[in-house]
Amino acid sequence: MATYITLVNFTKQGIANIKESPARLDAGKEAFKAFGAEMKQFYLAMGRYDIIIVSQAPDDEAVAKAALAIGSRGAVKTETFRxxxxxxYRDIIGALP
Structure with a gap:
């Protein structure tokens, strides 16, 4: 499975209802599972981003669906990287001509 890093920021709605955040995290984990992905690690962060998530998914489409499903609830904004x-990395570099 492919690995992804998702950088997350609370929206005004998300921070106003911060006490609901643990339940939203549980719902987010379920959203990942619904698309065949898995949230492997979760970190509350200090600095530019509020949360950092490490996940694995079978493909880009699965993680995109999970991120959109979570983002559509309005509590967070996400930015995801493969x-x-x-x-x-070594395989990619080794395959170069």
Whole structure:
């Protein structure tokens, strides 16, 4: 499965209802599962982003669906990146001419 990093910021609605955030996290995990993906790690962060999520999904489409489903609820804005681990990096570099 492919690995993704999602950077998350609370919206005004999300921060106004911050006490509901743990329940929203649980719902987010279920949204990932519904599309065949899995939230592997979750971090509350300090700085430019409020939350950092590491997930795995079978393809870009699955993680895009999960991110859109979560974002459509209005509590957070997301930015997602496909990332490659060291072995994948070495394979990519090794395949260059």
């Amino acid at each position: 990332v490659f681990n060291e072995d994948e």
